[in-house]
Amino acid sequence: MDFRLTDDQQMVRDTAREFAARELEPKAAARDRSGEFPVRELKALAQLGLLGVNIPEAYGGAAAGVVAYSLAMTEIARADASVSVAMAVTNMVGEVIVKFGTEEQKRAFVPRLTSGEAVAGAFALSEPQAGSDPAAMSTTARRTAGGWRLDGAKQWITSGDRAGVFIVWAKTDPQAGAKGISTFIVPGGTPGLSAGKHEEKLGLRGSSTVPLLFDGCELPESALLGKLGGGLSVALTALDGGRIGIASQALGLGAAALAHSVSYAKQRHQFGRPIADNQAIQFRLADVATELEAARLLTMRAALLKERDKPFSREASMAKLYASEAAWRACDAAVQIHGGYGYTREYPVERFLRDVRVTRIYEGTSEVQRIVIGRSLSQAGAGK
Numbered sequence: 001m002d003f004r005l006t007d008d009q010q011m012v013r014d015t016a017r018e019f020a021a022r023e024l025e026p027k028a029a030a031r032d033r034s035g036e037f038p039v040r041e042l043k044a045l046a047q048l049g050l051l052g053v054n055i056p057e058a059y060g061g062a063a064a065g066v067v068a069y070s071l072a073m074t075e076i077a078r079a080d081a082s083v084s085v086a087m088a089v090t091n092m093v094g095e096v097i098v099k100f101g102t103e104e105q106k107r108a109f110v111p112r113l114t115s116g117e118a119v120a121g122a123f124a125l126s127e128p129q130a131g132s133d134p135a136a137m138s139t140t141a142r143r144t145a146g147g148w149r150l151d152g153a154k155q156w157i158t159s160g161d162r163a164g165v166f167i168v169w170a171k172t173d174p175q176a177g178a179k180g181i182s183t184f185i186v187p188g189g190t191p192g193l194s195a196g197k198h199e200e201k202l203g204l205r206g207s208s209t210v211p212l213l214f215d216g217c218e219l220p221e222s223a224l225l226g227k228l229g230g231g232l233s234v235a236l237t238a239l240d241g242g243r244i245g246i247a248s249q250a251l252g253l254g255a256a257a258l259a260h261s262v263s264y265a266k267q268r269h270q271f272g273r274p275i276a277d278n279q280a281i282q283f284r285l286a287d288v289a290t291e292l293e294a295a296r297l298l299t300m301r302a303a304l305l306k307e308r309d310k311p312f313s314r315e316a317s318m319a320k321l322y323a324s325e326a327a328w329r330a331c332d333a334a335v336q337i338h339g340g341y342g343y344t345r346e347y348p349v350e351r352f353l354r355d356v357r358v359t360r361i362y363e364g365t366s367e368v369q370r371i372v373i374g375r376s377l378s379q380a381g382a383g384k
């Protein structure tokens with residue numbers, strides 16, 4: 001597989017890198033402390049085409065493809081993972097509407113996401129009692145004279161109190177199990193939709209994560225996205241793509257951790273020489289660099305397969321599983337290499353460690369990725 005970047009891919013990466021270094025990195029620590037939602041930053045990302053990297057130009061996207069999206073996500077996450085999660089979900093929501101929506105839905109909602117008018121998109125699948133097993137959801141959508149009425153609660157919704165466009169899963173036929181779930185597009189501000197209190201999170205503190213309540217939320221007939229009863233397949237398709245985004249986010253955090261580790265190890269002296277002169281430190285850095293490179297190649301492969309319309313579900317799960325765990329080890333090593341200082345806010349590595357932890361949990365936990373990979377092996381044979 002050829003991993004040379006095209007001029008366009010390099011341009012998207014460099015644009016994201018330059019913006020991240022100039023606008024995001026200097027304020028990332030302050031955002032982590034204040035929890036301020038990055039409205040201005042998301043609008044700026046929209047201006048650069050980074051809220052619709054893989055979305056056709058007809059809907060305001062950059063049409064730069066999945067590899068470019070992955071590269072951009074890595075650059076933004078390297079500077080501020082909180083901003084990158086809102087970016088990831090917004091790109092994902094736009095892509096889902098492009099893939100499953102009618103022309104009318106695409107024209108009505110996708111440009112709002114890509115232009116920044118909606119500020120962010122939100123993906124409302126998880127519920128208090130249905131996380132790894134979304135088919136166990138209890139939110140319902142009942143037919144009314146004019147369309148649908150949503151009732152129920154969602155949990156952990158990224159940007160759920162800020163988003164202008166939501167995609168929401170609900171049971172349209174509670175007796176039909178996994179085949180009774182459908183997807184709906186809900187504009188922010190629709191009566192009957194409200195957001196609860198912000199979760200007090202370990203990391204990603206500059207992102208907003210809230211529960212949602214749907215209480216008699218009336219939607220028109222045209223709110224149905226994709227086929228009636230086809231919602232679980234919409235969700236699983238979206239999550240496959242989303243996992244490339246989270247793998248890329250983890251890569252960005254891992255890269256930041258490695259860069260800070262190398263720089264600190266070179267300037268910190270103990271026993272009369274830089275700690276980087278110790279083989280124990282060099283070996284740890286070597287392992288981190290090698291694992292991140294392996295994770296990058298897995299992520300690029302999954303992105304390239306998706307971009308070429310080839311099956312990529314197993315590869316996306318492998319990339320997400322490996323990148324999130326490798327990045328966790330990279331951030332843990334960074335704290336260790338910084339010694340006591342690594343445990344304080346004087347250096348950013350403690351934030352990286354807190355931020356990276358969730359990449360092993362959301363968009364499917366590491367265990368869920370292993371289930372996806374394991375199933376694909378038993379279905380297709382280990383050699384495939």
Ligand SMILES: Cc1cc2nc3c(=O)[nH]c(=O)nc-3n(C[C@H](O)[C@H](O)[C@H](O)COP(=O)(O)OP(=O)(O)OC[C@H]3O[C@@H](n4cnc5c(N)ncnc54)[C@H](O)[C@@H]3O)c2cc1C
Pocket residue numbers: 089122123124125126128129130131132133155156157158159201204209358361362363364365366367368
């Ligand atoms: C910061 C943050 C942002 C999020 N953003 C969103 C969002 O925007 N939209 C959204 O819909 N959701 C979002 N989520 C939810 C996230 O996707 C879920 O937390 C995740 O899918 C896990 O679900 P759960 O928390 O209910 O854990 P559970 O499903 O209860 O799992 C608990 C533990 O059991 C393990 N487990 C469960 N089933 C199995 C099994 N069969 N075999 C082995 N182990 C198993 C899990 O791996 C995990 O370790 C977010 C979560 C967080 C923390």
